[in-house]
Amino acid sequence: MALDPLFLSRLQWSWVISWHILLPAFTVGLASYIAVLEGMAFFTGQALWARISAFWTRIFAVSFGMGVVSGIVMPFQMGTNWSRFSDTTANVLAPLLAYEGLTAFFLEASFLGVLLFGRKLVPAWVHFFAGLMVAAGTLFSTFWILSVNSWMQTPQGFHVEDGRFFPDDWWAVIFNPSFPYRYAHNVTAFYITTGFVVLGVGAWLLRRGRSTAEARVMVVMALNLLIVLVPAQIVIGDMHGANTLKYQPAKFAAIEGRYDDVSPLPLTLFGIPDDAAGTMRDVVEIPALGSLLLTHSRDGTIRGLESFPEDQRPPVGPPFYAFRLMVGIALIMLTVAVSGQVLRLRGRLFDSVWFLRLCQWTAPLGFVAVIAGWITTEVGRQPWTVYGLLRTAHSVTPSLTGTDVAISLSLYVLVYLIMFPTGFAVMAGIVRRGVGAGAAPEPVEAGRPTPPYLPHSVPPPAAVPGE
Template sequence: MDPLILARMQFALNITFHILFPTITIALGWVVLFMLWRWRRTGESAWVAAYQFWTKVFALSFALGVVSGVTMSFQFGTNWPGFMERAGNIAGPLLGYEVLTAFFLEAGFLGIMLFGRERVSPRVHLIATATVAFGTTLSAFWILSLNSWMQTPAGYEIRDGVVHAVDWWAVIFNPSFPYRLAHKLLASGLTVAFLLSGVSAWQMLKGATRPETRRVMRLGLTIGAVLIPLQIAAGDLHGLNTLQHQPAKIAAMEGVWTTERGAPLLLFALPDEQARENRLAIGIPRLASLILKHDAAGEIRGLDAFEGAHPPVKPLFFGFRVMVGVGMLMLVFAWGGWWLYRRSGWLRLPRAWLWGLALMSFSGWIATVAGWYVTEIGRQPFIVYGLLRTSEVAARNPGSMIAASLAGYATVYLALLIAYIAAIKRMAEKSAPLAPASPAALASPASPASARDPAPVISRTFA
């Protein structure tokens, strides 16, 4: 195979595996903070049990995110040295800011969050947990700033073929950054929402229900029900921004081959890139123009306007529909779950519905990866949109070497992914009901004992 294609596949594999875990930790950090706060506020031992369980999931996800993130830096040196040579003046500082202001913040307070519960005061432990949660979001801020700049570059000048920053404010807050940041944070929230509700549903199905299970189920469905409409609105705004700055990407996503007014919204089609047409197309007339232009007769520029400079159509066309389809399933399960709860309560949720929620546990990953592929493949043939072509910055490595390392990465990542899911499954199924605690241990947080120190509650409850 073409070494350039192999190098792109290897980078895609690395980023696909890596992005799974920050997508969980970004929102899960705030969720475990909420659980800890609820326990301190109510004194209910179920909340501290939920905190303990989901902190383990956070730590496991954080560890795999760090390990897989290390390999990402190797990619720039082994397969893409031209990128850092040409755009390193922008990429280097932004990556450095992420390490200095976010990763060190997370790593520094993670130890207190995980192991300091009985070694520091309740307030310090709560602050450490909040700091870790803030660090995960700050990390997303810097990484998405760089990625957004690669999609919509701003605040730069080119001297002797090298990109230099002239306005760091414009570089960081480039035209697509606010939309991408909001879209990603909401995606992380939805990923965690369905992980919470899916694992809880699995516990109910397997007879491993714990005192905190229904609380976590309710929390997950509440987050999902609130965030999915916000994600739909954010996605619409993001699409309008993409139409303005990357119209070729939109044309590929919608399968618009020639510029036309009143473009239909294709629900399904088989794009034929050689014939430059859609086969077996099923669509709604004028709806694409209405959504993108807010005008049923609005004009959508077709791929013919970007000859030689537009992305491949099939990955974007199908990736976008997978992302939207999973989002619609999330809407159905989140709102449907709440309707069933109000009708019959958690104890009478239909088993079919619980199975559906369990199968949706990692649906956020599917939507995230599909959306990420639309974003990244949609930038092609450029690595920095409109400035640097991908082919210009790739290393001239033999295809056999890239293929061998690609196979090695794929094998290790598959094993790690299976182990990760199996570990969560095992923890969820492990029956560990809370041991009875004395009334004094579970006293109201207003009481002096529980307000001063949570350690006695934890030690007696989990002795």
């Protein structure tokens, strides 16, 4: 059986980016969290904030290093596996990727050194400033990468000459129709992902009676963030969906599992897509609710996949199931955020064993939701790399053989299965050692009292009851 270089190249890209995206999903939010901690340490003079910041900065450094290594591989593949795509889109996308390197990567890399090693070497305000710059660098990086991806989803501001894209309006290229929604949706998702990791780590430390003062701060800060961002993400997701319905109707039909046009539109909860027969089997639907939720109209409808040419329809299964997984996780996250605030108001947040365990179990859910969202977006875009203009089949390197990709894919699988578990083990070791290990916090400013709002102003218990 001949090896298909197109299929294997797509599989290789999926393997690499599925691992890599876990890192920005964590480091973007973590960098902002560290900047907040550094600000609290600078303005209050409390050593507790500096200890927490030093703890998470060590974890950030490991994640950042892994992200650099895994991220370099992706542009490398642009030349080896996707040279026709690179040649066709280079005039539009190459400058945007260059801006990402110039404005984001160098900013992060430069100030991360100060953040890691400069606490005793530079003034406190410089250390705080370094935290702000690292956070800004992660947001700049997200900005340019999502601008590139959004242009591939909703291209505008260009003309085609000799089979290549040339920019006409950089403002239109960068701020294309889907970019504002995609940027808001992804950054919020990254912050939520980090929030649940911080919440889970804080809960783990509390259950074991380690660094309890710092753990209480982590839990409270994470819950305060999540009670705002999780509901906001549901609203942003709805707005992003409306934008997808307008500009990528075939993708939207695949997400909803709609092969035909129906009015009023039912809300499909579950089903088994059958692309060959053009139908959804064993479907579970709520009549008419889809019109209200998806189009915000009682009799609204969407175009079914049957109204699109057969060679322009995305596969239904992956985006259909991935989207429902993402929505299900959002509802679980909302439950956790609300439950945490209720327990906090009742004064039972830190001694509720079942809730602390729940926080640990839900800590990885943000990563699962990010991967599900990526599958929804990218598989739903098929069969295009540049939506409606450049097919994926026409983007792969012409001279590439299946054997070539099979060898490189095997090596990527081997290396990633070594690198990522090792990196995760290092970060887990940092967590197990606790907040104080290896920290070099600023001393508390003499004469400055502990503010009453700090959780460590109340003596923590030796361990959580029930353990």
